Amino acid sequence: MSVRIAYFDCFSGISGDMCLGALVAAGWPFERLESLPRRLGLEGVRVTSEPARRGPFAALRVVVAVERDQPHRHLRDVLAALDSGDLEPAARERARAVFTRLATAEAAVHGTSVEKVHFHEVGAADALVDVVGAIEGLEALGVQSVYASPPRLGGGTVESEHGPIPVPAPATVELLRGAPVELGPIPAELTTPTGAALLATLVQDWAGPPAFRLERVGVGVGTRDPKRRHARSEGVAQRAARPDRGGRCGCSEPAARRRPRDRSRRREPPGDRGPGAAAPRSGGAGCHDGPDRDEEGAARRVAHGDRRGPRRGRSRGPAPDRHIVPWRPTALR
Template sequence: MPRVIYFDCFSGVSGDMALGALIDAGVSLDDLRAMLQRLGVGGWELHASREVRGPLAGTRAHVVAPEDHHHRTLTDIRALISGAPLPSAVVERSIRIFTLLAEAEARVHGTTVDQVHFHEVGALDAIVDIVGVVAGLDLLGVEQVFASPIPPGAGWVRSAHGPIPVPAPATLALLASVGAPVTADETPFELTTPTGAAILASLATFRRPPMRLRAVGYGFGARRMERPNALRVWLGDMDDETDVDQDRQDRTSAEHAGSGESSPVLLETNIDDQPAEQIAYVTERLREAGALDVWCTPIMMKKGRAGVLIAALVPADLEDRMVTILLRETTTLGVRRRAVERYVCARDIITVTTPLGPARVKRKWWRGELIGAAPEYEDCARIARERGVPLTTVYQTVMGRLEDASSVTGH
């Protein structure tokens, strides 16, 4: 059964509250520090202490960092994270959070993603908070994230731009971008910060899943309130017996309606005057922004010039964002588009136990029938490096064990 976590945001969510809750639920502070040190930036410290707030005992996490006047851009932060020797899932999730933050800031301030200069969330302590939360999820083996409705709070708060209303404009933009449910709680404080909103908007499905509960953690915020200023996390394993009907509905939806989404849009453009590394950067940007698939095809253009066709299959509601990326990041003068219909196999991920270590396998379903399976590259590559064996050997071992039903530990 896959490991899942539920963020129970009865008093909101912030980066430090999420970090404290994960530590309280079982993340080793030493392992977390070691993971964060891979970022290659110094000058910060991560502390955690057990506290009691009213009727609750929990953990207060606190990142100590010097005042940071460096207003980083998304490009700066992406380079910092992608250049660190972190697990691929930690890199991808962390960059996704900062990308969503940049898009929200751009909407609020009427500018573009590339021109956004992060202030509070670009500071070193905020970077450690966000990457720390993602690393904590990885250390716990969490595959799926869920969250409750969000209480945003009310009143006013200071920012680098001066006093702003609560919820902060970026917080509202983040929650609106994913249609997150919010509660009517009007406590006159900022209960949910932009960092907390970005983490959940990027990673979470807003519902409480059926699970077999394994641990509970409480993370405290800095503010003292009449009620506990705490975030609670429920850590457990997805209960397949309880969720079988929902799983069947999800598979049917995926097979017949493209995972329940409207028909995607195919965007295409031809390029013959940009170097390959810039084309690779464009495809990376499109994937980070939410493209369903991106590919490049060598083509012959006028006057015998070699070119490349960039194609992106994108959700209809992200079409404008994707077109903007193509027009800003390439030399093209236009982008072709057309709506397409598609058939989509349902997919799920299981964990296979092997003599070399556990590895995830993605399974493919069509109309209720299992028709294919493939080991996850990241897990196999990690095992190959750690064990010093060829990658092909790891693949063969995982596929061999997959046939043994007793080796499956999750669905």
């Protein structure tokens, strides 16, 4: 029996719109996402998609346009919108879990109760589309388990209605408590509270998936273009029931056919050694020597989130202690 997994490579952070773009690029029909504002009863909200580029690479950008003012919403208002929306029960349950986690994190950082928390841009109409869309996209692609690489958080400060706040935002830090993360590499917000809430609620394993057969790859980007690789990719793979853990390759080539390592070769210094075999960014079946780490570098690793070489002898830390929403995909109407 095989298990279909989704792997979020968050090498440049994650946000709701980046996630939507990646899922649509991976094969989720855009028409389903386009109808989501209507199914949620959100007036004055429109979803569009457009091709985008970050450096030399093609990607997809999803834009949630809010064409009229939206009220600040308390958690009860968000949950009411989900309950009254035209959603599958499983998708509604997971969306409720994501927003409840968001409200709990906001309450913790502001020193108040969950009932008194009102969402700012996080709880606006675009966040409802981001969260529900991401969940429905995973359902539609038949995903049964979700994995992710440690998200990069960024740095510096951003403006909010409370004034300048540090990056990562306090709510993002609270949401990813116990999860492996990386700071930087640029002074900007790379992981948003919405993206952090999706990861914290849906990811079932931060250690990385075992060997798998890569089926689809989608690359989604956000609104910011810092003139560096700033995209988020999502791979949909079919994990074998008894995967080969001996290989590092994410392609479909059996491990037995790969050329054995020449152990007589001189051991190279860690800085000169390539990061190992990887699946190309375009989703092809072959292997290459690994990503170029220049700013306008070539394809990066999709099969594994580890950009610093083989993982032998290195731990990503303890698994986070948090509640995970069981993932049981259901057919969408």
